[in-house]
Amino acid sequence: xxxxKQLGSPAxxxxxxxxxxxxxxxxxxxxxxxxxxxxxxxxxxxxxSVMKAGKLxxxxxxxxxxxxxxxxYVPCVEDTILGIAVDSKADNFLVDIKGPALAxxxxxxxxxxxxxxxxxxxxxxxxxxRVVKAxxxxxxxxxxxxxxxxxxxxxxxxxxxxxxxxxxxxxxxxSSPTCPVLEALGKKLSFxxxxxxxxxxxxxxxxxxxxxxxANAIMNxxxxxxxxxxxxxxxxxxxxx
Amino acid sequence: MxxxxxxxxxxxQLRPLACSRNILNRAHGSASWSQGDTKVLAAVYGPKSGTxxxxxxxxxxxxxxxxxxxxQIGKLEREYEMVLKRTLQSICILTINPNTTTSVxxxxxxxxxxxxxxxxxxxxxxxxxAAIPMKHLAVAICCCLTESGYVILDxxxxxEQTMKSFAYLVFPxxxxxxxxxxxxxxxxxxxxxxxxxxxxHGVMSVDDYFxxxxxxxxxxxxxxxxxxxxxxxxxxxPSKAG
Numbered sequence: 001x002x003x004x005k006q007l008g009s010p011a012x013x014x015x016x017x018x019x020x021x022x023x024x025x026x027x028x029x030x031x032x033x034x035x036x037x038x039x040x041x042x043x044x045x046x047x048x049s050v051m052k053a054g055k056l057x058x059x060x061x062x063x064x065x066x067x068x069x070x071x072x073y074v075p076c077v078e079d080t081i082l083g084i085a086v087d088s089k090a091d092n093f094l095v096d097i098k099g100p101a102l103a104x105x106x107x108x109x110x111x112x113x114x115x116x117x118x119x120x121x122x123x124x125x126x127x128x129x130r131v132v133k134a135x136x137x138x139x140x141x142x143x144x145x146x147x148x149x150x151x152x153x154x155x156x157x158x159x160x161x162x163x164x165x166x167x168x169x170x171x172x173x174x175s176s177p178t179c180p181v182l183e184a185l186g187k188k189l190s191f192x193x194x195x196x197x198x199x200x201x202x203x204x205x206x207x208x209x210x211x212x213x214x215a216n217a218i219m220n221x222x223x224x225x226x227x228x229x230x231x232x233x234x235x236x237x238x239x240x241x
Numbered sequence: 242m243x244x245x246x247x248x249x250x251x252x253x254q255l256r257p258l259a260c261s262r263n264i265l266n267r268a269h270g271s272a273s274w275s276q277g278d279t280k281v282l283a284a285v286y287g288p289k290s291g292t293x294x295x296x297x298x299x300x301x302x303x304x305x306x307x308x309x310x311x312x313q314i315g316k317l318e319r320e321y322e323m324v325l326k327r328t329l330q331s332i333c334i335l336t337i338n339p340n341t342t343t344s345v346x347x348x349x350x351x352x353x354x355x356x357x358x359x360x361x362x363x364x365x366x367x368x369x370x371a372a373i374p375m376k377h378l379a380v381a382i383c384c385c386l387t388e389s390g391y392v393i394l395d396x397x398x399x400x401e402q403t404m405k406s407f408a409y410l411v412f413p414x415x416x417x418x419x420x421x422x423x424x425x426x427x428x429x430x431x432x433x434x435x436x437x438x439x440x441x442h443g444v445m446s447v448d449d450y451f452x453x454x455x456x457x458x459x460x461x462x463x464x465x466x467x468x469x470x471x472x473x474x475x476x477x478x479p480s481k482a483g
Contacts, residue, residue, distance in 0.1 A: 021377030070372035
């Protein structure tokens with residue numbers, strides 16, 4: 001039983017839980033095709049094997065990745081994340097993004113940023129930023145503007161409350177259509193929320209009471225299905241009315 | 242011929258296994274592994290930037306801290322730390338996050354024999370929980386040789402103390418693959434039949450050692466299955482974070 005012989009298409013492993021070491025794709029049967037590999041998979045000569053435990057997913061025509069939830073973030077280009085400023089140098093701010101290395105935020109990466117109006121961030125400022133460069137072995141680079149140079153809500157977040165979650169939960173909160181928890185909360189309460197793909201969530205509302213309710217509801221919704229989430233939010237709101 | 246063991250197990254029978262992951266809130270990955278009464282808690286922090294002084298900055302560095310149940314940290318703990326560090330270095334992919342340190346902290350909750358294999362299993366499960374990239378998993382087992390020449394697996398502390406010699410063996414886990422079996426052979430043998438680590442105490446003959454290896458390999462498939470089922474169960478129901 002050690003090695004399960006699966007002759008045939010790689011569809012046999014898709015949507016199944018895989019463990020590091022499993023070989024999921026045989027490249028020798030797929031010459032002349034381009035395959036895009038996402039997180040959790042690596043190429044080993046002629047085969048693709050799994051690096052992280054999780055569910056193997058694929059999307060047509062040729063993308064494969066392993067979906068798993070963890071607490072540390074792997075920086076990826078074009079992700080929007082919440083970082084905490086830890087230091088400032090002459091050219092960059094050093095920002096902690098819950099990844100393997102500190103990220104650099106250039107002092108000029110702001111809308112209308114020049115050497116004369118460099119923003120001053122205290123240590124501990126929460127920043128909503130976009131990842132511009134993420135290469136292995138180098139510190140990631142961030143920016144407070146979108147691709148066309150506009151500010152677009154990036155920058156420091158004032159007031160409110162920030163809490164940490166797992167990467168899987170923050171992905172779920174950002175999924176479209178809107179996540180059931182946020183919809184159910186939004187029907188009864190008014191708040192603003194910023195979700196970073198690195199597992200940080202910021203919530204702000206008029207009263208601290210609303211902030212606490214929203215934060216608790218989100219933290220409880222990690223392992224619940226959609227209907228369970230709606231029921232949980234309803235119970236929470238009823239019990240505090 | 243069967244020999245009698247105190248708790249009524251057969252020669253090749255393992256104690257009941259239990260594993261739970263994501264039990265510590267602050268650690269980036271955590272797992273507790275118990276084999277019978279031996280229980281070990283492992284926590285993983287990282288990867289964090291920076292490596293230690295004498296480590297190669299082009300690779301990720303793994304640091305192990307072993308905390309015994311009681312007493313001061315001495316030579317035995319340092320030896321366990323070194324064995325664990327070398328084992329984990331060989332299963333993790335070190336080139337993915339260069340110049341980072343991943344800390345693995347092992348806390349012994351109860352020691353009732355086969356402590357190092359239990360710790361290796363717990364550390365491996367904790368690394369999976371922290372999503373550290375790995376080539377494959379490791380499963381560890383303790384095989385002892387009795388005075389009469391029989392090999393028994395997974396001894397309790399009392400049995401360990403009366404043994405002539407014992408060996409801690411660590412094997413790679415069994416993998417599922419889409420490739421036909423032939424192309425997965427490494428040097429003519431299946432990958433699971435390789436061995437990652439072997440620590441022996443006492444005196445045993447070469448034949449006895451190979452006998453231990455065979456029994457250990459057979460038992461490692463059971464451990465592999467258990468680990469795989471445990472990971473599947475947890476995937477569908479992730480625990481709360483933070």
